[in-house]
Amino acid sequence: MNLPANFDALPGLDLDDKGAPVFSEPWQARVFAMTLQAHQAGAFTWAEWTRALGAELAKPGTGTQDETGYYGHWLAAFEALLSDKGVAAKNVLQETQEAWDRAAKATPHGEPIELFGKTPGPKTTE
Incomplete structure (x- = not known):
């Protein structure tokens, strides 16, 4: 970068x-x-x-x-x-932040956070 x-x-x-x-x-x-x-x-x-x-x-x-x-x-x-x-848009940013907060609170410790039914971040291959 x-x-x-x-x-x-x-x-x-x-x-x-x-x-x-x-x-x-x-x-x-x-x-x-x-x-x-x-x-x-x-x-x-x-x-x-x-x-x-x-x-x-x-x-x-x-x-x-x-x-x-x-x-x-x-x-x-x-x-x-x-x-x-x-x-x-401000409302999209706010809605995304609220979705992250809800997803983080609903996710057991150590598990990946899923936002909108998908795990955020890059896909990895094993």
Whole structure:
């Protein structure tokens, strides 16, 4: 995956000693990767992304240390930008989030989560 030249200038982005982003949960890495993929696919410019993330982080009561966390704000900015650009409707994003929540609560620990009757993610062959 190619990183934009100025990705490390994002506000609040935690980087390791090699300049790579640091994630504490797998979902954080996934939303980071989805953002980069959407940018590379032309869904939005990097300048649009940095403005969207900056606006989310600038909202009153938000910041990298609040209970939502940095990548919670990243996700909110990503969803808002996709909606604003007409890539995904807000109601579809909300319905998908609610479906994930229901599926996760109904799935026994250790089993794959099935969304809409299908296991999400890439198919694997054994």
